[in-house]
Amino acid sequence: MERLPVMTEPELSALRERAERGDASAIDELIELAAELGDLNELRRLADADNPTAADELVQLAAEQGNLEELRRLSDRGNATATDQLIELAAELGDLNELRRLADADNPTAADELVQLAAEQGNLEELRRLSDRGNATATDQLIELATEQDNMDELRRLADQGNMAAAEQLAELTAE
Numbered sequence: 212m213e214r215l216p217v218m219t220e221p222e223l224s225a226l227r228e229r230a231e232r233g234d235a236s237a238i239d240e241l242i243e244l245a246a247e248l249g250d251l252n253e254l255r256r257l258a259d260a261d262n263p264t265a266a267d268e269l270v271q272l273a274a275e276q277g278n279l280e281e282l283r284r285l286s287d288r289g290n291a292t293a294t295d296q297l298i299e300l301a302a303e304l305g306d307l308n309e310l311r312r313l314a315d316a317d318n319p320t321a322a323d324e325l326v327q328l329a330a331e332q333g334n335l336e337e338l339r340r341l342s343d344r345g346n347a348t349a350t351d352q353l354i355e356l357a358t359e360q361d362n363m364d365e366l367r368r369l370a371d372q373g374n375m376a377a378a379e380q381l382a383e384l385t386a387e
Contacts, residue, residue: 218244223244226240226241226244227241230257238257238262239264241253241257242254242257242262242264242265242268245257245265245268246268246271246272249272249276251269251272251273251276251278251281254268254269254272255269255281258285266285266290267292269281269285270282270285270290270292270293270296273285273293273296274296274299274300277300277304279297279300279301279304279306279309282296282297282300283297283309286313294313294318295320297309297313298310298313298318298320298321298324301313301321301324302324302327302328305328305332307325307328307329307332307334307337310324310325310328311325311337314341322341322346323348325337325341326338326341326346326348326349326352329341329349329352330352330355330356333356333360335353335356335357335360335362335365338350338352338353338356339353339365342369350369350374351376353365353369354366354369354374354376354377354380357369357377357380358380358384361384363381363384363385366378366380366381366384367381
């Protein structure tokens with residue numbers, strides 16, 4: 212992207228007026244300028260007016276700035292790219308709550324990231340919650356973590372529910 216010259220306020224106002232009248236080149240220039248300057252507000256205004264290019268630039272800028280709130284807002288409005296970026300950023304930040312919110316809304320990518328993060332953090336409670344909701348990967352991670360921690364109660368609970376892997380791990384640990 213070539214560097215745009217800084218505009219004076221009157222020039223910017225004139226550009227906005229042209230854009231509001233539907234001048235496509237003015238809209239494009241305004242989007243480019245807002246992206247270059249990192250102006251979330253201007254991009255949001257244009258994106259909220261159903262401009263897909265502005266929405267794409269807004270998602271990219273919000274992701275670069277680590278702006279979970281803006282990505283969440285766009286994701287909640289159905290922007291799939293924003294959802295992907297939100298999941299990625301939440302995972303990087305270790306934000307279990309955000310990943311849980313998305314996973315609970317049936318987003319499989321968020322669920323996968325949540326399982327991975329919960330396992331890395333040794334979060335038995337979160338893995339149990341996901342396992343109890345039928346997430347097989349969470350169950351596997353729960354068994355692995357419970358085995359590492361010699362958590363017989365958790366393994367017994369899973370074995371009592373019919374989980375053969377938990378029963379096998381329990382048998383191995385009690386045989387030692």
